[in-house]
Amino acid sequence: MVATKETIDKIKEVSGTYKYGFVTDLEAEKAPLGLSEDIVKFISHKKKEPKWLLEWRLKAYKKWLSMEAPNWAMVDFPKINFQDIYYYSAPKAKPKLNSLDEVDPELLRTYEKLGIPIKEQEVLAGVAVDYVFDSVSVVTTFREQLAKEGIIFCPISEAVQTHPDLVKKYIGSVIPISDNYYAALNSAVFTDGSFVYIPKGVKCPMELSTYFRINEQNSGQFERTLIIAEDNTYVSYLEGCTAPQRDENQLHAAVVELVAMDNAEIKYSTVQNWYPGDKDGKGGIYNFVTKRGNCIGKKSKISWTQVETGSAITWKYPSCVLKGDESVGEFYSVAVANNAQQADTGTKMIHIGKNTKSTIISKGISAGKAQNTYRGQVQIQKKAKGSRNFTQCDSLLIGDKCGAHTVPYINQFTPYARVEHEATTSKISEDQLFYCLQRGLDTEQATSLIVNGFCKEVMKELPMEFAVEAQKLIGISLEGSVG
Amino acid sequence: MSLLEIKNAKLNLDDKNILKDLSFSVNRGEVHAIMGPNGSGKSTLSYMLAGRDGYELESGDIYLDGQSLSEMEADERARSGLFLAFQYPVELPGVGGMSFLREAVNSRRKFLGEDELDHLAFVKEARKVASKMSVKDDMLKRAVNVGFSGGEKKRFEILQMAMLKPKVSILDETDSGLDVDALKIVSDGVNAQRNDDNAIVVITHYQRLLDYIVPDFVHILSDGRIIKSGGPELALEVEKNGYAGLINAA
Ligand SMILES: Nc1ncnc2c1ncn2[C@@H]1O[C@H](COP(=O)(O)OP(=O)(O)OP(=O)(O)O)[C@@H](O)[C@H]1O
Numbered sequence: 189m190v191a192t193k194e195t196i197d198k199i200k201e202v203s204g205t206y207k208y209g210f211v212t213d214l215e216a217e218k219a220p221l222g223l224s225e226d227i228v229k230f231i232s233h234k235k236k237e238p239k240w241l242l243e244w245r246l247k248a249y250k251k252w253l254s255m256e257a258p259n260w261a262m263v264d265f266p267k268i269n270f271q272d273i274y275y276y277s278a279p280k281a282k283p284k285l286n287s288l289d290e291v292d293p294e295l296l297r298t299y300e301k302l303g304i305p306i307k308e309q310e311v312l313a314g315v316a317v318d319y320v321f322d323s324v325s326v327v328t329t330f331r332e333q334l335a336k337e338g339i340i341f342c343p344i345s346e347a348v349q350t351h352p353d354l355v356k357k358y359i360g361s362v363i364p365i366s367d368n369y370y371a372a373l374n375s376a377v378f379t380d381g382s383f384v385y386i387p388k389g390v391k392c393p394m395e396l397s398t399y400f401r402i403n404e405q406n407s408g409q410f411e412r413t414l415i416i417a418e419d420n421t422y423v424s425y426l427e428g429c430t431a432p433q434r435d436e437n438q439l440h441a442a443v444v445e446l447v448a449m450d451n452a453e454i455k456y457s458t459v460q461n462w463y464p465g466d467k468d469g470k471g472g473i474y475n476f477v478t479k480r481g482n483c484i485g486k487k488s489k490i491s492w493t494q495v496e497t498g499s500a501i502t503w504k505y506p507s508c509v510l511k512g513d514e515s516v517g518e519f520y521s522v523a524v525a526n527n528a529q530q531a532d533t534g535t536k537m538i539h540i541g542k543n544t545k546s547t548i549i550s551k552g553i554s555a556g557k558a559q560n561t562y563r564g565q566v567q568i569q570k571k572a573k574g575s576r577n578f579t580q581c582d583s584l585l586i587g588d589k590c591g592a593h594t595v596p597y598i599n600q601f602t603p604y605a606r607v608e609h610e611a612t613t614s615k616i617s618e619d620q621l622f623y624c625l626q627r628g629l630d631t632e633q634a635t636s637l638i639v640n641g642f643c644k645e646v647m648k649e650l651p652m653e654f655a656v657e658a659q660k661l662i663g664i665s666l667e668g669s670v671g
Numbered sequence: 672m673s674l675l676e677i678k679n680a681k682l683n684l685d686d687k688n689i690l691k692d693l694s695f696s697v698n699r700g701e702v703h704a705i706m707g708p709n710g711s712g713k714s715t716l717s718y719m720l721a722g723r724d725g726y727e728l729e730s731g732d733i734y735l736d737g738q739s740l741s742e743m744e745a746d747e748r749a750r751s752g753l754f755l756a757f758q759y760p761v762e763l764p765g766v767g768g769m770s771f772l773r774e775a776v777n778s779r780r781k782f783l784g785e786d787e788l789d790h791l792a793f794v795k796e797a798r799k800v801a802s803k804m805s806v807k808d809d810m811l812k813r814a815v816n817v818g819f820s821g822g823e824k825k826r827f828e829i830l831q832m833a834m835l836k837p838k839v840s841i842l843d844e845t846d847s848g849l850d851v852d853a854l855k856i857v858s859d860g861v862n863a864q865r866n867d868d869n870a871i872v873v874i875t876h877y878q879r880l881l882d883y884i885v886p887d888f889v890h891i892l893s894d895g896r897i898i899k900s901g902g903p904e905l906a907l908e909v910e911k912n913g914y915a916g917l918i919n920a921a
């Protein structure tokens with residue numbers, strides 16, 4: 189299925205409201221429609237995978253068949269037909285690239301439209317970008333510089349070939365194939381994603397970054413990312429996403445696993461602005477992601493920061509398992525839901541080790557008819573003496589047809605721990621709006637200013653350039669919601 | 672031509688008639704004071720002028736520099752040069768004072784066809800004005816009006832006025848909540864902005880402010896009407912005898 193000229197024109201015509209709504213005309217090589225054991229084998233074969241991985245995938249597939257799709261989240265959508273999805277597609281002219289000049293110009297143009305001029309990024313930002321275009325990574329930059337430090341940053345499909353022992357040891361170690369329905373599905377059919385390994389004592393000298401992009405019609409995206417930080421390390425990883433506009437809902441079920449050893453710190457930041465669907469909820473991405481980090485080591489730290497503005501449905505709970513004594517888990521989140529968007533997001537903090545600490549700051553913004561749910565679990569296990577959690581959930585409502593819900597679960601199995609939970613719900617008041625208007629700001633500006641003020645505690649956790657982009661996105665996604 | 676002209680303004684709130692056939696005009700270079708008992712409609716008048724939602728005129732019209740404001744939204748009026756110092760300035764949690772000021776100033780500059788100020792030039796200018804108003808730099812870093820004392824809020828309002836250089840400023844009880852020293856600082860700040868091209872309307876309960884900001888005209892507002900206008904001596908009369916005599920005479 190190649191996007192025809194006509195399709196492209198059509199998309200251009202209707203995509204006025206979604207800036208990134210366009211389709212790249214690349215011939216894709218696809219697996220046949222639908223999911224079966226043969227498709228799993230096809231993917232594994234395409235990627236020339238070792239036998240152990242194929243077996244792992246098949247096990248996951250069998251597990252998935254025996255599972256039911258979860259229905260506990262506060263989201264509502266038609267049943268997904270898993271036989272109506274393509275599970276593998278690759279840009280046809282998949283080159284072995286030595287430099288950017290060899291990249292398909294069509295692809296480069298796509299990135300330019302997304303506002304990611306690769307060359308400029310390389311030079312200016314000092315960001316090593318591992319682009320994922322549909323399912324296959326096309327360009328990896330700065331790898332040599334990282335390699336000097338012993339850092340491995342490459343597509344996971346490549347790591348399977350070059351560092352099979354590491355992949356075999358850690359894949360599924362944080363999120364087992366049986367963890368949940370979508371994680372099982374991902375394990376069976378994941379196509380690509382990023383792999384990061386930081387060897388002992390190394391502080392990664394640059395932010396590592398991946399831009400994901402969903403392109404092919406009906407091609408589900410099943411990325412798999414694995415980050416391993418050995419003792420005494422630091423790494424900051426950025427994930428940013430945009431998707432072209434499509435009428436049919438597209439499923440995105442990624443899995444991200446983080447492992448932090450003694451004194452290791454992983455900072456994982458996400459800005460997600462996939463197509464949310466139109467005003468009536470037609471189209472848009474289903475974003476069902478499993479993200480979890482294991483703080484295995486003593487004094488290790490994992491910090492999730494997310495700004496979620498896109499997708500029709502978001503179902504996502506980046507979590508931390510705090511095994512190591514004195515380990516730290518953090519979750520900073522801004523979730524924006526406008527029009528018919530539905531977001532059910534939050535985190536899980538599982539305190540296992542002694543004196544472990546977690547902080548949860550969640551800011552939910554609802555506008556239009558949107559529903560925004562914070563769902564969080566804090567579990568303090570018996571041995572986690574001296575542990576602490578602080579949770580703050582703030583909701584901001586714009587208009588009176590939207591909803592905000594806070595669902596905290598607290599399970600504390602030792603009295604020697606402290607768990608605090610604060611929650612607020614507020615509205616943008618007419619007074620605030622008038623005050624801003626009286627100073628000459630228009631309604632959109634005023635809203636975006638007030639909303640960004642509301643999110644400030646989370647925004648300041650994002651790397652600078654990312655924060656600026658995120659602020660703009662929040663403004664864009666709330667356009668037309670006030671006044 | 673008057674800089675601000677209010678012609679037979681009539682306004683209802685929740686079907687209650689608050690402003691009743693109110694007229695007056697303000698020329699360039701003038702300062703007018705409006706005094707009147709609590710609930711007489713002073714803040715309502717200022718909201719009406721500023722174009723707050725729900726404060727649309729029932730009949731009559733208002734003109735800023737010859738242009739009718741009735742059909743203009745609050746933000747357009749502000750960009751056109753109308754400024755209101757609020758009786759109760761509003762808190763904006765998380766919104767830094769400096770960035771708020773910058774957005775406001777740039778909106779006005781854009782409207783005037785001027786280039787937006789670059790970051791550094793802006794910060795320099797803001798600091799300069801702030802120090803004149805005895806506003807500490809760190810207050811500009813804090814969220815707008817959040818945790819500000821009553822006096823600090825009022826000073827921040829006048830600081831904004833100084834940055835925006837409006838044609839017409841309406842100061843709604845800017846003197847309330849100010850200590851003696853702050854009253855002097857704020858008044859000096861306002862006086863420094865008086866010139867032949869702009870005009871200021873001060874709403875106040877106290878003659879004391881008018882010792883510092885000396886008005887050309889004083890209007891007494893009662894029950895939605897101007898019942899008497901005069902020079903600065905009218906304020907002294909109110910100070911001495913209260914409103915009762917004036918209201919009964921009207
Ligand atoms: N929404 C409303 N519906 C009905 N009446 C209102 C409404 N808002 C204000 N009012 C009334 O309008 C009148 C004028 O109020 P306004 O705030 O303008 O008075 P003011 O002169 O500024 O008083 P003060 O000196 O106390 O500040 C008051 O009687 C007030 O109760």
Ligand SMILES: [Mg+2]
Nearest residue numbers: 713714715758
């Ligand atoms: Mg008042």
